[in-house]
Amino acid sequence: MSAIAVNVLNFTRAESDLMFARLAAGVGLGTWNHTRELGSLEDQPIIRQNRDTLYSSAIIDVREDVTITVPDTGKRYISVWVVSQDHFGPVILRDPGEHRLTRELVGTDYAALIVRILVDPNSPEDVAEVNRLQDVLTIDGGGTGEFPLPDYDEGSQTETRDALLALARGITTYDGSFGTAAEVDPIRHLLGTASGWGGLPEHEATYVNFDERLPVGEYRLRLNDVPVDAFWSVSLYNAAGYFEENALGVNSINSLTATPDADGSTTIRFGVHLDGVANALPIMPGWNYVLRLYRPQPIVLDGTWTAPRPEAL
Structure with missing residues (x-):
């Protein structure tokens, strides 16, 4: 039997099935696959992942009901994103306790569970606490x-x-890309499946994508009073949308790990001459980044607040 040809009409299902297979590899169905620490950059199964949270994931068969238990994390950020094979997300689980998932809710036979828990990777104690959760x-x-x-x-x-x-290059936000079938824009959903599979809907995490093919040089991004109720982060990717090894071993800066300026703002530095520079992210040809705003405030969602742009130095 010949292989199934993929085009724009079936790409979303094909790409989701591929991601499901990657996430289930080595553990199978119905079993958690936990990332216990920020791991090697050689293991990036999903495009444009973050390095601000520790991921847990599972692929589940929902033809029979499944019960998920979510821990009580207090004020620490957690989300359990339930994703169908059509890359729709019917629900985000946040509240501690038991949650029942059905095929009627999910819409397909299988679902992915993508868990994000905020972590300070520089603190062994914090990593241990997230592992416990x-x-x-x-x-x-x-x-x-x-x-x-x-x-x-x-x-x-x-x-x-x-x-x-x-086609997705130059689109500056992922608004309308992720969520339920009723929430998403069909074109943005298709493009988001290719460029940011597994992303959260904008009311949970707004993604500001900066991909203007700026030349390698020295730049700064100044962030002040970022309107979020959880946290923000800046993640630096190569042209293909993946993290790349660099001399500093740093690929993202967030509101937990950043060194603030004297006035309380934060300056992110992109470039190649970064010795001794705070909040530095080394860049490469084709560099691009995503500013993530977790649990953004209304002024983000209604467009009142505009993300700053990098300035050449």
């Missing part, structure tokens, strides 16, 4: 065995993805 996450049900990945044609899927990534 990860262990409180439980799944009752969800199936066993491997995720049944259909035989999609890799060549046409890659070709379609690359074309969508080219």
Whole structure:
């Protein structure tokens, strides 16, 4: 039987199935796969991940009901994003306790659970606490065995993805890209599937994408009074949308790890001459970044607040 050709009409399902298979690899269905610390950059199964949270993920079969238990994290940020095979997200779980997931709610036979818990990677004690919280996450049900990945044609899927990534370049936000079928814009949803699979809807996390193909040089981004109720972060990616090794070993800065300026604002420095520079992110040809605003305030969602742009030095 020939492989299934992929085009824009079935790309969302094909890409989601591929991501499901990657997330289930080595653990199977109904089992958590925990990231216990910020790991090697050689392991980036999803495009444009963050390094501000520790991820946990699971792929579950929801043809029979599944119960998820969420830990009480106090004031620490946590979200459990439930994603269907059509890359729609029917619900975000935040409240501690048990939550029942059904096929009727999800809309497809299988669902991905993508958990983000805020962590200070520079504090071993904080990492240990997040690991403890990860262990409180439980799944009752969800199936066993491997995720049944259909035989999609890799060549046409890659070709379609690359074309969508080219179209997505220059779009500055992911508004309307992620959420329920009723919440998303169909075109933005398709482009977001290629460029930011698994992203959260803007009311949970607003993503400001900066990808203007600026040349390698020295730049600064000044952030002051960022209107969020959780936290903000700046993540630096290469042209393909992935983190890249650099001499500083730093790929993101967030409101927990940043060194503030004397006036309380934060200056992020992009460049190549960064010895001794605070909040430095080394750049490369094709560099781009995402400013993430977790639980943004209304002035972000209504467009009153505009994200600052980098300035050349």
